[in-house]
Amino acid sequence: MSRRNPFDELEELFDRMQENFESAARTWDPADLDAGLPATGAEMRVDLEDTGEELVLTGDLPGFETEDIDVRVVDRTLRVDAERDEETEEERGEYVRRERRRTSVSRAIDLPSAVDENDITAAYNNGVLTVRMPKTEPDSRGTQIDVN
Numbered sequence: 001m002s003r004r005n006p007f008d009e010l011e012e013l014f015d016r017m018q019e020n021f022e023s024a025a026r027t028w029d030p031a032d033l034d035a036g037l038p039a040t041g042a043e044m045r046v047d048l049e050d051t052g053e054e055l056v057l058t059g060d061l062p063g064f065e066t067e068d069i070d071v072r073v074v075d076r077t078l079r080v081d082a083e084r085d086e087e088t089e090e091e092r093g094e095y096v097r098r099e100r101r102r103t104s105v106s107r108a109i110d111l112p113s114a115v116d117e118n119d120i121t122a123a124y125n126n127g128v129l130t131v132r133m134p135k136t137e138p139d140s141r142g143t144q145i146d147v148n
Contacts, residue, residue: 044080044105048112055111055133062127063103071122071131078109078131 046059061069061082070081083104090097115133122131 044107046107046109048109050112054135055113055115057109057131059107059129060127061105061124061129066124069124069129073115073117073120073133076111076114078111078133080129081106
């Protein structure tokens with residue numbers, strides 16, 4: 001009967017830990033870390049300013065293109081969605097590594113006052129989204145609901 005070497009089990013444990021660290025490192029985007037975003041990149045940091053005449057949203061969306069971004073206002077809620085696909089291929093010697101990655105960000109921001117949905121403008125420059133929403137008086141007439 002042979003005796004088990006306890007160091008063999010310890011070696012296996014270290015190998016599994018190394019594989020887990022390497023797997024986690026492949027999912028991290030250094031651009032997200034530099035921007036202070038979590039490793040998933042699934043968060044958009046925003047500022048919402050009330051200038052008196054308009055609401056101005058400024059949000060960080062690094063790495064996206066203008067066509068990747070969808071901005072809309074529905075029921076006093078500003079919704080920003082952005083999605084991009086990335087594909088990388090790396091060849092070293094006999095090994096080829098190809099990775100696909102989809103990054104998406106979605107935020108819904110409740111607006112503190114009514115805005116004129118027809119005059120909203122949005123601009124995207126150097127990874128920063130700016131949405132200008134002129135304020136308007138809420139419809140004081142309300143909506144009549146028929147009772148059956």
